[in-house]
Amino acid sequence: MFWSEFPLLKKEMEDFEDYLKDALASREPLIEGAIQSLAQAGGKRVRPALVIATAHFGEYDKQKVWQIAAAVEIMHMATLIHDDIIDESDLRRGKQTVQANYGKDVAVFTGDYLFTLTFDILSGSATNQQLQKIAETIRKICEGEIKQQEERNNLSISYKDYFRRIKSKTALLFEGSCALGAGIADLSKFNIRRAAHYGRYLGMAYQLVDDVLDFSEDSQTLGKPNNNDFTQGIYTLPILYVYNETDYDQQLQELLEEPVENHSEIKEIVNKAGGLDYTLDIAESYIKKAKDKINKLENNAYQEILIALADKVIQRNF
Amino acid sequence: MFWSEFPLLKKEMEDFEDYLKDALASREPLIEGAIQSLAQAGGKRVRPALVIATAHFGEYDKQKVWQIAAAVEIMHMATLIHDDIIDESDLRRGKQTVQANYGKDVAVFTGDYLFTLTFDILSGSATNQQLQKIAETIRKICEGEIKQQEERNNLSISYKDYFRRIKSKTALLFEGSCALGAGIADLSKFNIRRAAHYGRYLGMAYQLVDDVLDFSEDSQTLGKPNNNDFTQGIYTLPILYVYNETDYDQQLQELLEEPVENHSEIKEIVNKAGGLDYTLDIAESYIKKAKDKINKLENNAYQEILIALADKVIQRNF
The missing domain is CATH 1.10.600.10 (Farnesyl Diphosphate Synthase)
Incomplete structure (x- = not known):
């Protein structure tokens, strides 16, 4: 388990x-x-x-x-x-x-x-x-999913669009889970907000790592068949970074025209050009922010668990 | 309008x-x-x-x-x-x-x-x-939809199965609408129940008429393309009646093996063998029950509307 x-x-x-x-x-x-x-x-x-x-x-x-x-x-x-x-x-x-x-x-x-x-x-x-808060969260998640469809096959989306997307895809529900738990426990308004922020940052990191794992050699780790986000026209940060900030932009764009065929080559370039490292760095900074927030709560066994969980997210290969 | x-x-x-x-x-x-x-x-x-x-x-x-x-x-x-x-x-x-x-x-x-x-x-x-009542209603509607899928292509389903299906498909939400309206208006428990029953019976009739209209010559009336329930293996009361209670059972069963091809012939037989009349009779009995219920409420302009609406449902070609 x-x-x-x-x-x-x-x-x-x-x-x-x-x-x-x-x-x-x-x-x-x-x-x-x-x-x-x-x-x-x-x-x-x-x-x-x-x-x-x-x-x-x-x-x-x-x-x-x-x-x-x-x-x-x-x-x-x-x-x-x-x-x-x-x-x-x-x-x-x-x-x-x-x-x-x-x-x-x-x-x-x-x-x-x-x-x-x-x-x-x-x-x-x-x-x-x-x-109402929960319903609002799900509504935003649905809007995010639809936005992701709109953004398909679009290499020109901004980092901001990407971060907004992973926020609604993953971070919002992590945030809501923490806010609800803290709310039922009747924590102070400030501590509920800290817990909520912990959840949001953890969720951002979680999705960033997920998006890195999408490029790992063996996608079977994720229990999914070998269909990657990029083969479906969903461009995540590793791709966006390489396209926007390296000299591989042209080459990547061409390869992405036949993504299934160029599958392995795309993975290789994204890795070589630093897309995965860049994304993991951002994930790590979110983990740090998450831990900062939870560190401000009461020092107890569950605080330790939430900190360890944050570390586990960044190291995960699950 | x-x-x-x-x-x-x-x-x-x-x-x-x-x-x-x-x-x-x-x-x-x-x-x-x-x-x-x-x-x-x-x-x-x-x-x-x-x-x-x-x-x-x-x-x-x-x-x-x-x-x-x-x-x-x-x-x-x-x-x-x-x-x-x-x-x-x-x-x-x-x-x-x-x-x-x-x-x-x-x-x-x-x-x-x-x-x-x-x-x-x-x-x-x-x-x-x-x-909770609303959530329960939607849950039952979803269960009903899934049950409908399970019952596909099965000519042996009972009338009881059919009535249960149209109840969850249509009558439950009609019932819930009336119960909610009467509830907000703070009617007595008895009158809320009467309104709810009106809604349920109206909904049953509405769906029965819908199922009759599925056999009408010009399905365009319903704004749907020419795909009928029976071409999709969904057997409604007109079909079940002809199969269970007339001598056309064998012939109908054979025609239903190629429902798209035998489209017009199936409609003809179901009509000729009395499937539509039988279904409309049942719908009428529900309309009568609906009116009985609403007649027990206060005599006002909205009572008249609800009675006229019931009559409209049975005459509808919309």
């Missing part, structure tokens, strides 16, 4: 896994099958762990915290299913996707079902204000 | 249309375009009209009522977009669908965006209990 090195959190995450499984139960056999296969495919449960860990900084109401943690993860699962429809992916985390197993139709509605389940669970525990 | 014959409601529905348009605004140009084209394609706004009309039976808080009415319609729009992805429909109400205009990817996320917008709006006005 991902959390093995954090025994304190590990036990709770194991119990939470059972809780999540129960929360996902449906009377409809097909939906049940689709969801449970997704749940079993696992995942690191980073988002619920952020809710749980930040909530431990204050008054800990386990029932409430787990409800919110489950809702956040279920929402994430919904976006994964819908992402796979768009990407027409057959594999995720090395397992067949819902759409490969059950067809696009079941995938669309299973995603919708999970979105709704999120709000169903939340309306039992969240305040209307929290609900 | 659909509501022209009901001047009292017509004015309010026109103003509501502007309100809905504002509620749908997004800063993301692509999402904005997709949604506004869907909004402009119109639709009858039956569900929000039900919220508004039932709310007029009690204390009328326009702001709250319109919020809920908008949320219900937006949720309905979300399911339409996702339905079109599954059906791979290019036309709805005679206009190009979101997925035909913008691609499947934008369609998936626009639907998600609308789902979330629903909860965003609701969390501003609905109680947690109402929210």
